[in-house]
Amino acid sequence: MTAPLLSVEGLHVRFQIGAGMFAKGRTLRAVSDVSLTMDGGECLGIVGESGCGKSTLARAILGFVKPAQGRVLWRGRDVGELDAAGLREFRRSVQPVFQNPLGSLNPRMTVGDIIAEPLETLRPDIAPARRRPLAIDWLEKLGLTADMADRYPSEFSGGQAQRIAIARAMIAEPDLLICDEAVSALDVSVKAQIVNLLIDLQRETGISILFISHDLAIVRQIATHVMVMYLGCLMEDAPAPALFGRQYHPYTQALLSAVPVPDPDIEQTRRHLLLKDDVPSPLDPPSGCVFRTRCPVAKPNCILDVPAVTEADDARRVACHYSGIRLEEVG
Amino acid sequence: MALLDVDDLRVTFRTPRGELQAVKGVSFQVEPGRCLGIVGESGSGKSQTMLGLLGLLPENGVVSGSALFEGQELIGMPRRTLDRLRGDRISLVFQDSITGLTPHMRIGDQLAEMLQVHRGLKRKDALDNARSMLDVVRISEPERRLRQYPHELSGGMRQRVMIAMALLCKPLLLIADEPTTALDVTVQATIIQQFAKLKQHAQTAIILITHDLGVVAGVCDEVAVMYSGRIVEHGPAADLFAAPAHPYTRGLLACTPRIDRPMDGPLPTIPGTPPPISQSFSGCAFAPRCAHADDACATTRPHVRRQGTLSAACLKVPL
Numbered sequence: 001m002t003a004p005l006l007s008v009e010g011l012h013v014r015f016q017i018g019a020g021m022f023a024k025g026r027t028l029r030a031v032s033d034v035s036l037t038m039d040g041g042e043c044l045g046i047v048g049e050s051g052c053g054k055s056t057l058a059r060a061i062l063g064f065v066k067p068a069q070g071r072v073l074w075r076g077r078d079v080g081e082l083d084a085a086g087l088r089e090f091r092r093s094v095q096p097v098f099q100n101p102l103g104s105l106n107p108r109m110t111v112g113d114i115i116a117e118p119l120e121t122l123r124p125d126i127a128p129a130r131r132r133p134l135a136i137d138w139l140e141k142l143g144l145t146a147d148m149a150d151r152y153p154s155e156f157s158g159g160q161a162q163r164i165a166i167a168r169a170m171i172a173e174p175d176l177l178i179c180d181e182a183v184s185a186l187d188v189s190v191k192a193q194i195v196n197l198l199i200d201l202q203r204e205t206g207i208s209i210l211f212i213s214h215d216l217a218i219v220r221q222i223a224t225h226v227m228v229m230y231l232g233c234l235m236e237d238a239p240a241p242a243l244f245g246r247q248y249h250p251y252t253q254a255l256l257s258a259v260p261v262p263d264p265d266i267e268q269t270r271r272h273l274l275l276k277d278d279v280p281s282p283l284d285p286p287s288g289c290v291f292r293t294r295c296p297v298a299k300p301n302c303i304l305d306v307p308a309v310t311e312a313d314d315a316r317r318v319a320c321h322y323s324g325i326r327l328e329e330v331g
Numbered sequence: 332m333a334l335l336d337v338d339d340l341r342v343t344f345r346t347p348r349g350e351l352q353a354v355k356g357v358s359f360q361v362e363p364g365r366c367l368g369i370v371g372e373s374g375s376g377k378s379q380t381m382l383g384l385l386g387l388l389p390e391n392g393v394v395s396g397s398a399l400f401e402g403q404e405l406i407g408m409p410r411r412t413l414d415r416l417r418g419d420r421i422s423l424v425f426q427d428s429i430t431g432l433t434p435h436m437r438i439g440d441q442l443a444e445m446l447q448v449h450r451g452l453k454r455k456d457a458l459d460n461a462r463s464m465l466d467v468v469r470i471s472e473p474e475r476r477l478r479q480y481p482h483e484l485s486g487g488m489r490q491r492v493m494i495a496m497a498l499l500c501k502p503l504l505l506i507a508d509e510p511t512t513a514l515d516v517t518v519q520a521t522i523i524q525q526f527a528k529l530k531q532h533a534q535t536a537i538i539l540i541t542h543d544l545g546v547v548a549g550v551c552d553e554v555a556v557m558y559s560g561r562i563v564e565h566g567p568a569a570d571l572f573a574a575p576a577h578p579y580t581r582g583l584l585a586c587t588p589r590i591d592r593p594m595d596g597p598l599p600t601i602p603g604t605p606p607p608i609s610q611s612f613s614g615c616a617f618a619p620r621c622a623h624a625d626d627a628c629a630t631t632r633p634h635v636r637r638q639g640t641l642s643a644a645c646l647k648v649p650l
Contacts, residue, residue, distance in 0.1 A: 049515035050486075157604040158373075187372040188542060189601040189620075192586035196597045214516065217588040221598055244590070258520040260545025261591045262584060264568045267548040274524065275517045277471050278487040294517075 003076025005208055006061065006094075006176060007037040011070035013056050013232075017283060028282050030056040032232040032290075033070070035309075040175070043202060043209040045223030045240065047216055047255070051282050053232035054212045058180050061210070062096055092122040095169035099181035101161035105153040105168075112149030115139060115167045122172040138167040142197065159190035163197070170201065177201075178210045183218060195221055216259050220244055228252050231282055231290040234309060238316035248318045251291045253327045273327050289321065297325055332402065333360035334503060334536045340396035340406075342376070342383040351608050353379040355560035356396070363503065364530050366537040368551035368568065370544065370583075372605040375557040377540045378508050385421070385506070386413045400504070419449045422497035424490075426509040431493050432481040438492055439477030445499045464495040469521055487518035494525065501533060508540045523549040544587050548572060556580050559606050559616035566641035576636075576643035578650065579617045615645065623647045 011034045019025025031053040038044050046054045059065045061072050063079055072079040074090050082090055095118075098104045105114055115135040119126050126134070136146045142163040153161055162182065169177055179198070183191045199222055202209055213219050219226060220240060227237040228251065236249040247253040257273040275294045280286055289307050292298040302321055309319045318324075342354035354376040361367050371377040381387075383394035384405055398405040400421065405413065417423065425431055433441055442461035446452040452460070458477065465473035468491040481489055490510065497505055507526070511519035527550045529535045539551060547554055547568065554571045556564040556579065564577035575581045585599040603620040606612075615633045618624040628646055636648045 049517065157607075159604050187605055188544075188583060189372060189586055190604055192588075192598040192600045193602075196600060199597060216516075217590045220590060221588050221594065254517060256590065258516045259590045260520070260523070260543070260549050261589055262544035262548050262572065262587050263589070263591075264548040264551070264572055266591065267545065268527070268550070272520050272524065274521050276469070278485040278518055279515065281485070 003073065004037040005040050005042075005075060006210075007035075007073045007076075008057075008061065009035050009071045009073065011035070011057070011060060011072065012068045013053070013060050013065055014068045026283050029232050029285060030282060031060065031067075034229070034232075034234050035070075036227060036234075036237070038176070038208055038210065040208055041202070041206050043211055043222055043224045045219035045226040046210065046212045046229060047214065047219050047226060048229035048235075049214060049255075049279055051231065051279050052229040053282075054229050055180050056232075057229070058096070058178050058210065058212055062094060062178060063090075088122065092118075092172045093175045094178060095172065095174040095176070096178045096180065097162070097165050097169050097182045099185050101158060101165045101185075102153060102156075104165055105161060107153050110150050110152060111139070111156075111164055112136065114153070114164065115149075115171055118168060118172045134171060135167070138171050139164075142167045142170075143193075157190075158186050159193060162186060162194055166194075166197070166201075170205075170207075173205075174207065176208045176210065178212070180212045181214070182211075184213060184215065191218065198222060216256060228255065231279060231285050233290050234317065234319055235291065236316070236318050236320075238312075238314060242314045242316055248312060248316065248323045249320045250295050250297055250322070250325060250327055254294075254296075257327075271328075289319075291320075296327055297322055333399075334363050334401065335361040335538075336397075336399040337380075337384060338397040338399075340380060340383060340394065340398060342379045342388065343393045343395075344389075345391045345393065348609075352611070353392075353560055353608050354383060357555075357557070357560075357562055359555055359562065359565065361504065361536045361538060363536050364534040365553065366526065366530050366539055366551045368547035368554045369538060369540045369557060370542065370547055370554060371557035372542055374559070374605050374608050376560040376608070377557045380557075381506055381508060381538065381540060385417060385423070386410065415449075418445065419500050420502055421504045421506065422500065422502040424493050424497050424505065424507040424510045426512050431496075432489060434481055436480070437477065438479055438481065438484070442477070442492070442496055442499060445496055449500050460499065461495070464499055465492070467498070468492075468495045468525055470495070487514050490514055490518075491522065494522065498529065498533075498535075502535060504536045504538070505529070506538045506540075509542070510539070511546060512541070512543070519546070526550045544572075544584060556583070559610070559612065560608070561616070561644065563617065563645070564641060564643040566639075570640045574639075576638040576641045576648050576650070577617075577645050578621050578623050578647065580643075581650075582620075623650060 013031040015028040016025045112135050116131040119131045183194045223240045226240050226243045228235045236252045254273045286293045289302045292302040307319045307321045338358045340357045344351040369377045384398040443457035446457035462473045551568045554568045555562045564580045582601040614629045618628040633644045633646045635642045638649045
């Protein structure tokens, strides 16, 4: 059996906050015991609200932050133990795309140079003379025009800049694209263009995508598999149709119910499952199940015991003592 | 008579590169107990419209036209009169709740001050009112929150404090500019529900400015869609969502994914991007992105046409 493209095993990421000469500081648990696997051609959507650890998880996979515990495996090899050549190959294979495209493009470089730059280090096998034509190829593949290669990022709109950022990520022919809120800052009419572009890219190149977003309706468009996180922990995880079809975890139910539907007849009459308060601080997460302070069905054992991640029959994982309970039935 | 009657409002910015027209003649009315949604993408002028009529534009901004609030003209009103009106009969909620609260004052003091200044209440009565208002906006442990400082609260909690503050003086008009955009979706749902209660029970008129059609659908009775400084479509929310008249509104609705419907292939898109404020058009501003546009659209400014209850500024309506 070949190893999966990417697997994350029991990953924990912690940050020390406010530690100094006299202060002991506090520990922020950004990611707690998260495991996942991704196969080629898959699009895994990671959803959750602010502070749920979805971006930290992505950064840990990219190697930007060191896990406190657990491993990230790329094609079966521990990323933390790769040698220089292995690491370079990993860097070529896994490329990020971030939220703010204008902030992630060097304002003093032309677009052509920005797109070609990764080739220098990641693809030394490609001759320097070939770099610019390749960059122009990608510019055109992403719906821009060759003449734009000599212009600077500030001359582009948000949507165009995000296309440039995707071209730069794609030029070294990676196997996995990590999109962290890559369409969140874009206007509604532009967002759909970029989502469709990513879906087309995936169809044409077979690339895998890790798509991190707080926007569930957008995730549903693109993801083949969806993972729901809350305060650093996995809540529920399933193939996209199964997850959007039925939710076993009370948090997933509340999260989906909170997504507004652009239809006043439905939106002004349907019942919403409203949660109390806000997400607690990750500096001081609740004991037991992290969701229990806002969970409408929490019981005393939820305060004491951390729910184990259990597997359901439809390739679903759920971390809840009362997995499958329906919130409507509770009222 | 409408509570707020805005007629041909224009906002212009003087810049070193010449004049920028951010709002190019906008008219609408708001009635008590009703919610008007103003929808648009970046650069559509939706926020500048509100800042203009409330006298909150930066130094280089100039506003013209008319905005009658209870029959009183807001445009050109002396600064002090306008200041007294805002916070008393007109309340504001912005996207960024941290800048709306004074960092070195306890929440309770800030809320009580509103009532002491605008309503002449004694401190103790004002604090009692503030406590019950925190309850209304579903903040837990209100007694403890009153003694806390803004930085001790989460973003969602601060935004609810801002809304509590906006409601304390029982305003006739609440203007909320992207009030839930920075919030998590579960918190957004509770705030939208509070807005709905407010217009029903307190007869407060609400203007909700947002880019999110789902948020509009949750609470608005009427919708105005803005594009490049103008209202391109206006009408009752139910009709506008059910069968929009303007090609831009149609496109916007089509490219907003719905979580309650089965997926039907790739998302429809609108080609191109919303124009920057600096771009001016002799014809229809949406024509370069519009599938229905012809030569006339590029040269003739579209006048408003009716389609049932909706009015749309488009030469091609009814489509």
